[in-house]
Amino acid sequence: MSPTVDAVQLFDLTPEQYEIREVARRVAVENFQKRNLEWEESGEFPWANIRLLAETGLLGATIPEEYGGGGGSWLEGALILEQLGRSCYVTAMAALGEIGVQTQAIAAYGTDEQKRRYLPKVAAGELICSVSITEADAGSDIGAMRTTARDDGDEVVINGGKIFCSRADVAGLFVVYVRFSDEPGTHPIGAVLIERDTPGFTIGGAERTLGGEALYSLYFDDVRIPKGNVLVREDGFRRMLTAFNGQRCLNASISIGIAQGAQDAAVAYAKERHQGGKRLADHQGIQWMLADNEVEIQAARQLVWRAAAKASGGFPTRSEAAVAKVFSNEMALRVTDRVLQIFGGHGWLREFPAGRYLRWARYGPLGGGTPQIQRNGIARELLR
Structure with a gap:
């Protein structure tokens, strides 16, 4: 390992954290580094890389142990993603959701049923999650978001659209930010879980980026989900x-x-x-x-x-x-x-x-x- 990686730090890592970082570094160098330009130019999702990360326990490192993960912290996630980014940007971005906010939001705010249903599949590399926030007129201005969620009996009806959604070509589950009322501002904004094959939910064509991965638009036309798929509503x-x-x-x-x-x-x-x-x-x-x-x-x-x-x-x-x-x-x-x-x-x-x-x-x-x-x-x- 390069001496710059092990330079003196303000505080030390635990032996377990050193091991996680070393494993991530070795896996990335031996399997991803030599092919990083290939992944960038092809635009294909690196499924083989994701499966290898799942097999080594890195993909589910921050998912709670009771749901098949390693129970690690944000620091462990940062250690892993630094080593992936060091060798292959496309692979780092492909693994970001599983190590990052999508799964961590479900782990922190999801119901027991949501956690049991989705997190073990994510840890095993069987389910890719995508998070979708940005809209054509609502980028940094989240308060301008227009995608709506309306209660209808035991269901919630979603209408609207999103842009710049990464990994939508392979994701089986989407964490979508929505507005639960017409009240202005950010207070009524929460999030729902939408599975890929839900009727009324369609995905637009790929838009290639400078980094090699693709971004997609999402469209919701009277998409009906059970109320059990609401991730956060109050103070969401x-x-x-x-x-x-x-x-x-x-x-x-x-x-x-x-x-x-x-x-x-x-x-x-x-x-x-x-x-x-x-x-x-x-x-x-x-x-x-x-x-x-x-x-x-x-x-x-x-x-x-x-x-x-x-x-x-x-x-x-x-x-x-x-x-x-x-x-x-x-x-x-x-x-x-x-x-x-x-x-x-x-x-x-x-x-x-x-x-x-x-x-x-x-x-x-x-x-x-x-x-x-x-x-x-x-x-x-x-x-x-």
Whole structure:
């Protein structure tokens, strides 16, 4: 393992956490790293990778033990996703929902029946979950959401639509944010669970992204679900927003993994490439760029670990998750840009990894709440 991964931390991991991280690193390097460009270019969901993660216990690491998982914390999830992001962005994004907010929201807020029905299948790699929030006129402005849920006897009727939904091509279960009344603002917003083959529910065509995965639109035309499929209703928005604090930490951990992977590639390249009669690694300008990368990566890792570790079995705080996400997302962009510069002209070629990492890093600030939105939240906490 690279010495940068095991550099001195503000606090140490437990032996079990070191083992989880080592297993994740080994699985990712041996099985995903050499094929990461293939997954990006094909656009196919990496089912084989997900099944392998399930077999090794990594996919269900944060699912409660009574439902077939490892019972791990947000920190264990962050450790795993950093190593996946370090080797293969597409696989990290494919596993994010199973380790992240979809399953954690069900585990925290779901009924016993919902947990028994879905979580063991997720841990086994048999069920992919997708979360859907964004609408054409409601991105960061969640209060503008229009997808509605109306009670009708023992059922709830869903109407509306969503955009930018990842993994909709393979998901069997969708965690969908909906509005339970016409009251303005975010108070009436909650979430429901919609299974893939529910009548009236359709999925639009794929829209390919720079990172290789595809996004989809969802349409709900008088979709009827049993009331037992309501995940949260009362005070639902606050509760689901709290769950998303964990997702922000995991988004940030993937950014850190991408930056670390780019740094690893740059260090190796600088040692072998010669210019001006000596290795790139012997030029002070290159050394300083690598050193700046290392400073920022280690700082970001500490912010994510702190936010995740302090969750104490619940969810990370909004402020700490926001700080970790802003710094990690923007750090990854700076690091991957420097790495491409270190590769020089070769960095502009697709066969070299530098451009790949730069593309992957660009997603972080777009998903899970932009840095601008996170800064608003941080400022509100400071000025409260």
